[in-house]
Amino acid sequence: MSNSRLMNSRVVVMLLVGVSAVVMLLYLHLATEVAHLHTSMHSHNAIDYHLDSVPAARGVLDVNNIVVIYNRVPKTGSTSFIGLAYDLCAKNKFNVIHINTTKNMPTLSLTDQMRFVYNVSNWVEKKPGIYHGHVAYLDFSRFGVIQQPIYINLIRKPLDRLISYYYFVRYGDDLRPNHIRRRMGDKMTLDECVAMDHQDCSPTHLWVQVPFFCGHHAECWVPGSSWALEQAKHNLVHKYLLVGVTEEMGDFVAMLEYSLPRLFKGAYDLYLSGKKSHIRKTVKKVMPSDETIAKLQNTKVWRLENDFYNFALDHFHFLRKKTLEEVVSLGRLMDRGQKFAYEKIKPKKT
Ligand SMILES: *[C@@H]1O[C@H](CO)[C@@H](O)[C@H](O)[C@H]1NC(C)=O
Numbered sequence: 001m002s003n004s005r006l007m008n009s010r011v012v013v014m015l016l017v018g019v020s021a022v023v024m025l026l027y028l029h030l031a032t033e034v035a036h037l038h039t040s041m042h043s044h045n046a047i048d049y050h051l052d053s054v055p056a057a058r059g060v061l062d063v064n065n066i067v068v069i070y071n072r073v074p075k076t077g078s079t080s081f082i083g084l085a086y087d088l089c090a091k092n093k094f095n096v097i098h099i100n101t102t103k104n105m106p107t108l109s110l111t112d113q114m115r116f117v118y119n120v121s122n123w124v125e126k127k128p129g130i131y132h133g134h135v136a137y138l139d140f141s142r143f144g145v146i147q148q149p150i151y152i153n154l155i156r157k158p159l160d161r162l163i164s165y166y167y168f169v170r171y172g173d174d175l176r177p178n179h180i181r182r183r184m185g186d187k188m189t190l191d192e193c194v195a196m197d198h199q200d201c202s203p204t205h206l207w208v209q210v211p212f213f214c215g216h217h218a219e220c221w222v223p224g225s226s227w228a229l230e231q232a233k234h235n236l237v238h239k240y241l242l243v244g245v246t247e248e249m250g251d252f253v254a255m256l257e258y259s260l261p262r263l264f265k266g267a268y269d270l271y272l273s274g275k276k277s278h279i280r281k282t283v284k285k286v287m288p289s290d291e292t293i294a295k296l297q298n299t300k301v302w303r304l305e306n307d308f309y310n311f312a313l314d315h316f317h318f319l320r321k322k323t324l325e326e327v328v329s330l331g332r333l334m335d336r337g338q339k340f341a342y343e344k345i346k347p348k349k350t
């Protein structure tokens with residue numbers, strides 16, 4: 001009996017020793033694993049931290065990576081405005097790129113939309129940069145890109161724009177006097193055109209600024225669509241940094257210089273001094289009669305386009321009043337300066 005009891009306790013002791021050894025080994029193994037994990041976690045933190053300190057990381061506004069898109073509307077003074085950017089790009093070290101769409105088509109196919117969005121987003125050598133061309137607004141967020149471009153634009157009174165366009169395609173301008181235009185040689189005046197309800201001056205030709213701001217949806221291009229007007233207003237307020245009017249281009253340039261100095265520093269002085277050199281004039285323009293004006297204005301297309309113009313004008317005046325002040329002694333507009341401050345910053349650093 002006592003012998004077998006002794007045997008039993010020996011077995012128990014040996015079992016205990018065995019179990020302890022296994023536990024010990026297991027512990028050592030786990031400890032090394034945990035140590036490994038710690039090191040890798042630390043190095044991970046180091047990488048994250050490094051990424052955060054790179055200005056281009058998401059969420060950080062980096063002026064050296066800015067992309068501005070100016071989707072210019074034909075005959076709104078856009079050549080004068082973009083001339084300022086071309087004059088400043090070398091000095092201010094940014095790029096200006098013209099988007100030449102085939103036959104000046106304002107909307108792109110889905111594949112071209114994709115090509116354009118990815119090319120603009122990834123072309124780091126051309127940042128900061130301004131892209132300009134006659135293309136309708138394109139929402140970059142539809143393509144899953146992180147950095148959105150900054151949209152700017154200029155619009156003009158719809159009838160003035162139409163008159164300018166009508167004579168431009170017939171007579172050209174002083175910038176490229178030998179360039180053959182679409183209706184070169186056609187001597188019909190706008191009055192004659194409207195009187196005979198010719199298709200060259202049908203009210204659908206007024207449907208330009210609304211669809212340019214509305215964008216790449218089919219409904220945008222239905223002349224007189226109220227949905228398109230609402231969409232255009234929505235985009236103007238939510239998707240554009242600033243939209244000026246041709247009639248007040250100087251104020252627009254001043255606002256841009258003060259809000260985007262990385263690109264537009266010096267633009268306002270350049271505009272004031274070189275006003276004439278940037279102007280591109282249509283060779284011949286005949287002012288239409290009151291009757292012609294009344295007939296064009298008595299259309300739904302004109303009413304909606306005019307509504308859009310007035311909406312843009314009110315918004316522009318609201319921002320300008322808040323932003324600029326006229327300094328009489330200097331004879332120029334100045335930024336009103338910073339009107340906000342931070343305080344009650346907690347927790348306090350020790
Ligand atoms: C756009 O490209 C076409 C075809 O290459 C060319 O004829 C036209 O002059 C270009 N437009 C501008 C404004 O440079």
Ligand SMILES: *[C@@H]1O[C@H](CO)[C@@H](O)[C@H](O)[C@H]1NC(C)=O
Pocket residue numbers: 118119120122123124
């Ligand atoms: C963007 O397009 C231009 C012209 O085709 C090309 O030279 C450039 O390499 C493209 N950039 C990227 C990042 O795709």
